[in-house]
Amino acid sequence: MSPEPSATESLAGGILRIDLGALVANWRLLKGKLAKGATCAAVVKADAYGLGMAEVAPALYQAGCRVFFVALAEEAFALRALLPDAEIHVFSGATDASLSELLRHGIIPVLNSLPQIDAATAHAKARGKPVAADVHVDSGMNRLGLEASELAAIASAPARLAGLDLRLVMSHLACADEPAHPLSAQQLAAFKAARARIPAFAAVPASFANSAGIFLGADYHFDLARPGAALYGLKPHNSAPNPMAQVVRLQGKILQVRDVDTPMTVGYGAAHRVTGKARIATVGVGYADGYRQSLTNRGHAYLGDIRVPVVGRVSMDLIALDVSQVPAALAVPGAVVDLIGPHHDADALAGEAQTIGYEILTGLGRRFHRIYVPAKESQPA
Amino acid sequence: MSPEPSATESLAGGILRIDLGALVANWRLLKGKLAKGATCAAVVKADAYGLGMAEVAPALYQAGCRVFFVALAEEAFALRALLPDAEIHVFSGATDASLSELLRHGIIPVLNSLPQIDAATAHAKARGKPVAADVHVDSGMNRLGLEASELAAIASAPARLAGLDLRLVMSHLACADEPAHPLSAQQLAAFKAARARIPAFAAVPASFANSAGIFLGADYHFDLARPGAALYGLKPHNSAPNPMAQVVRLQGKILQVRDVDTPMTVGYGAAHRVTGKARIATVGVGYADGYRQSLTNRGHAYLGDIRVPVVGRVSMDLIALDVSQVPAALAVPGAVVDLIGPHHDADALAGEAQTIGYEILTGLGRRFHRIYVPAKESQPA
Numbered sequence: 001m002s003p004e005p006s007a008t009e010s011l012a013g014g015i016l017r018i019d020l021g022a023l024v025a026n027w028r029l030l031k032g033k034l035a036k037g038a039t040c041a042a043v044v045k046a047d048a049y050g051l052g053m054a055e056v057a058p059a060l061y062q063a064g065c066r067v068f069f070v071a072l073a074e075e076a077f078a079l080r081a082l083l084p085d086a087e088i089h090v091f092s093g094a095t096d097a098s099l100s101e102l103l104r105h106g107i108i109p110v111l112n113s114l115p116q117i118d119a120a121t122a123h124a125k126a127r128g129k130p131v132a133a134d135v136h137v138d139s140g141m142n143r144l145g146l147e148a149s150e151l152a153a154i155a156s157a158p159a160r161l162a163g164l165d166l167r168l169v170m171s172h173l174a175c176a177d178e179p180a181h182p183l184s185a186q187q188l189a190a191f192k193a194a195r196a197r198i199p200a201f202a203a204v205p206a207s208f209a210n211s212a213g214i215f216l217g218a219d220y221h222f223d224l225a226r227p228g229a230a231l232y233g234l235k236p237h238n239s240a241p242n243p244m245a246q247v248v249r250l251q252g253k254i255l256q257v258r259d260v261d262t263p264m265t266v267g268y269g270a271a272h273r274v275t276g277k278a279r280i281a282t283v284g285v286g287y288a289d290g291y292r293q294s295l296t297n298r299g300h301a302y303l304g305d306i307r308v309p310v311v312g313r314v315s316m317d318l319i320a321l322d323v324s325q326v327p328a329a330l331a332v333p334g335a336v337v338d339l340i341g342p343h344h345d346a347d348a349l350a351g352e353a354q355t356i357g358y359e360i361l362t363g364l365g366r367r368f369h370r371i372y373v374p375a376k377e378s379q380p381a
Numbered sequence: 382m383s384p385e386p387s388a389t390e391s392l393a394g395g396i397l398r399i400d401l402g403a404l405v406a407n408w409r410l411l412k413g414k415l416a417k418g419a420t421c422a423a424v425v426k427a428d429a430y431g432l433g434m435a436e437v438a439p440a441l442y443q444a445g446c447r448v449f450f451v452a453l454a455e456e457a458f459a460l461r462a463l464l465p466d467a468e469i470h471v472f473s474g475a476t477d478a479s480l481s482e483l484l485r486h487g488i489i490p491v492l493n494s495l496p497q498i499d500a501a502t503a504h505a506k507a508r509g510k511p512v513a514a515d516v517h518v519d520s521g522m523n524r525l526g527l528e529a530s531e532l533a534a535i536a537s538a539p540a541r542l543a544g545l546d547l548r549l550v551m552s553h554l555a556c557a558d559e560p561a562h563p564l565s566a567q568q569l570a571a572f573k574a575a576r577a578r579i580p581a582f583a584a585v586p587a588s589f590a591n592s593a594g595i596f597l598g599a600d601y602h603f604d605l606a607r608p609g610a611a612l613y614g615l616k617p618h619n620s621a622p623n624p625m626a627q628v629v630r631l632q633g634k635i636l637q638v639r640d641v642d643t644p645m646t647v648g649y650g651a652a653h654r655v656t657g658k659a660r661i662a663t664v665g666v667g668y669a670d671g672y673r674q675s676l677t678n679r680g681h682a683y684l685g686d687i688r689v690p691v692v693g694r695v696s697m698d699l700i701a702l703d704v705s706q707v708p709a710a711l712a713v714p715g716a717v718v719d720l721i722g723p724h725h726d727a728d729a730l731a732g733e734a735q736t737i738g739y740e741i742l743t744g745l746g747r748r749f750h751r752i753y754v755p756a757k758e759s760q761p762a
Binding site for chain 1: 392393426427430431452454456472473482494496522524559636637639641645648650663665668669671673674693697698699701714735737739743744
């Protein structure tokens with residue numbers, strides 16, 4: 001945090017500060033919870049949950065992370081360009097069109113269905129060498145992954161897997177953020193049953209836990225965990241204080257401050273009525289920046305340590321804050337307010353916006369001036 | 382729409398098609414509603430409402446549009462690089478840091494407060510030549526713009542404006558999308574009164590109408606209108622069918638289809654329960670792409686002409702659709718569904734998501750394969 005803003009910082013309506021040291025600390029904390037020998041991967045899909053894969057992935061690699069997951073083939077290609085030596089898995093699997101391209105870049109597709117498996121084994125046969133791939137078993141999410149009938153087909157004809165160089169068998173938890181939810185234990189049992197039923201699945205490393213799954217205990221860890229949300233500081237479960245370090249600070253800049261001394265309405269739709277004396281600050285961040293319209297008359301920011309409410313409707317490029325409780329010398333044009341910060345993390349803002357922290361982070365806009373705080377010298381993980 | 386998808390199209394989870402011909406037709410329709418001689422500008426802030434300023438602004442320029450508005454200085458610089466000859470105005474005004482940079486690029490700041498005016502006149506004095514600028518009068522939005530006390534100060538000391546080369550005096554409507562709202566007429570009267578009170582404001586062209594304001598009638602048009610939303614196909618008012626051409630089509634790709642024949646839950650939080658027989662299609666678009674989580678168990682898509690509901694929670698990269706009513710031959714991996722399309726425009730999706738079409742468009746993600754349908758040969762506007 002230099003005292004003098006840079007030229008581009010001074011032109012932006014908001015400043016997004018991403019602490020790569022906190023990110024690395026979170027990865028180490030999660031890794032430390034796993035059994036010795038288990039791998040802690042990192043999920044960097046959706047541009048590393050909106051925080052910038054180009055900065056996040058190399059910082060994690062530098063800290064010792066070697067295994068990464070993305071959602072889409074194009075994300076995998078972008079990551080390969082950043083990290084030539086990393087192990088990269090892509091959740092959405094492979095279509096006929098993408099499989100050769102993935103293999104050419106040494107990227108491992110997660111095969112989610114029997115047709116995807118059949119396409120991969122046909123490809124292996126055609127080129128005369130095995131295709132490295134993961135297999136995703138659906139244990140109760142009912143979204144992607146092999147379903148019961150497909151597992152039965154493989155169990156009765158294991159040769160369906162011929163030509164695959166299986167790297168991981170994985171599944172995905174639906175409710176791990178609610179530690180008491182009965183579905184997690186049911187999913188665990190289903191995953192174990194699938195591995196027990198198909199010898200090829202039992203013979204390769206298994207991956208089950210996302211961020212929340214890591215906190216469900218060692219039964220859920222298997223050989224490789226795939227945290228995403230917790231790396232970025234989001235709370236991994238609903239039942240305890242958030243153990244993760246905060247990675248994101250989002251500040252908006254005050255453009256104008258006005259004293260109101262007659263009753264009037266503020267903003268689009270005249271959605272807020274000022275009845276007495278008030279000071280209203282207009283800040284250069286709006287829903288086009290991901291500061292969601294559902295925060296209209298609900299969101300809060302902090303000017304220093306003072307909580308200030310959003311008044312009126314969130315506009316595309318602007319919000320209005322009631323800064324009546326803030327000393328006049330602090331609420332001035334050019335001053336910054338914390339929209340996400342030490343007093344008010346992404347999960348808290350998400351609660352006000354009636355969504356989840358994940359959607360707040362992935363929705364962060366492109367107009368902020370971004371500052372990456374580098375991680376300190378890497379120590380062996 | 383070529384029958385064979387390109388390589389990048391086939392890798393994406395979704396395809397965003399932007400019809401620049403419809404955009405240009407919308408601009409012409411709006412221009413046609415104005416009195417002869419009035420200027421129809423275009424608002425291209427927030428990356429042209431999420432649709433891509435780099436494609437949108439040149440298409441409008443090609444059609445005859447010469448005046449553009451953006452929100453932030455950095456947007457203005459990016460637009461200047463695209464359109465060296467256009468007239469560019471920036472709503473958020475100028476800070477001390479940005480004013481010289483704006484002037485150097487021939488960009489016109491909208492001055493929103495007396496301190497901004499004072500800074501601009503001081504700058505003019507220091508460099509010995511006038512500063513081209515607009516003045517924004519607040520007529521009842523109470524967000525940005527000169528307030529009553531500032532207008533009084535200028536009226537009693539007109540020399541406060543010395544050194545400004547005033548280009549426009551403008552104001553902004555708060556409720557124009559509700560034609561019956563009484564605030565619009567009050568704002569109109571306040572805007573006229575401010576111009577009548579300050580001769581320098583009466584002597585320059587005036588701008589008042591946004592998209593909705595154009596539909597409020599000629600009293601609201603003045604010399605220059607500044608449509609944004611309607612250019613991009615959003616409905617300009619709440620009281621009639623939408624007269625604008627649709628600019629956006631958003632399609633998601635089916636990754637997997639599964640037949641469900643036992644009761645089960647779908648997705649995160651087990652938020653949807655399938656009770657009978659059903660077919661569920663998983664599509665490679667999620668809230669990280671701007672398909673909002675508030676569409677959980679509420680949104681609808683179209684497969685051809687058949688309406689299909691979102692079931693379960695919207696995930697970061699995926700949604701599940703109930704395609705039980707769709708012929709099995711159509712609901713297959715690789716097929717596309719319309720998320721925004723002929724049967725279901727951005728406003729309709731916004732209604733399901735409990736937000737406004739503006740927020741849907743500005744929230745569109747970066748992972749779609751984007752296709753710009755060019756406008757036909759330009760005719761004189």
